[in-house]
């Protein structure tokens with residue numbers, strides 16, 4: 001269990017969370033202000049954001065799952081070595 | 097404070113990093129074999145790397161009073177090449193009796209491909225047949241959840257494997273539960289951009305308890321912080337946690353897991 005009161009959590013973590021939230025807002029502005037199409041990463045990002053409004057205490061887990069490959073079988077061949085942070089969809093593994 | 101850094105790739109760190117870690121209280125560190133950032137061209141490249149891990153790096157660490165231990169394998173990032181993987185698996189036993197070798201690692205999956213799974217099974221077989229501890233790397237980002245599930249299946253399918261002798265590293269909020277439920281140990285990796293932040297790592301200790309968990313920096317040639325473990329300990333202190341619990345997470349727990357190898361003496 002946490003050792004902290006809600007007041008202490010606020011005092012210790014509010015400024016950091018505020019800073020990160022404004023960065024996310026600015027990121028969304030930057031994406032929308034730019035030319036060209038969004039890709040699957042942005043769709044996953046928008047889906048992940050929805051979980052911030054969830055109740056309970058599984059938001060971090062739910063956000064991680066929103067970016068995760070939901071399939072169960074190993075893929076035929078590794079398309080590269082890297083990961084890009086969001087699942088591109090079946091049969092469209094990104095070279096990385 | 098006294099701590100063990102249970103996952104650090106010191107071949108890619110400077111001597112200043114050793115000095116800083118020793119200054120912060122690091123008494124021992126463990127260096128799993130990993131990908132060099134480029135593909136090695138032959139098993140001989142691995143032989144040289146294993147010599148570096150078993151002969152040279154322990155001396156660098158000893159200069160700062162830090163005990164150096166290591167784990168051997170071919171990393172999942174190089175496991176798509178089955179022929180190379182088989183060659184490297186034949187080299188590993190040459191080094192298994194070196195005094196600082198704790199087991200097989202960091203094995204696991206990267207992109208969750210069929211060949212990676214086969215090479216993982218071969219490593220698990222090698223570990224089981226030589227009664228070695230296992231250190232597992234779970235995949236990055238979008239591949240982690242699926243990869244962790246596949247890895248747990250491979251381990252469960254080999255009846256010789258005792259779950260308590262397997263550390264599954266790089267767990268996050270969506271994988272920690274299944275790892276602990278399977279009876280394994282879980283490692284939280286403190287990275288500045290991906291994996292886990294200090295605040296989240298402490299949240300997970302508060303939520304899942306402190307049994308069978310450790311923190312590591314996994315410092316390598318990418319963005320990473322060799323002092324991530326002691327810094328997270330300071331953060332835990334700022335939250336008001338008891339010193340005994342902090343010491344359990346950063347010293348006693350890794351000591352308990354690693355001491356399952358009689359070579360881990362500090």
Ligand SMILES: [Zn+2]
Pocket residue numbers: 103105128130202233314
């Ligand atoms: Zn590593």
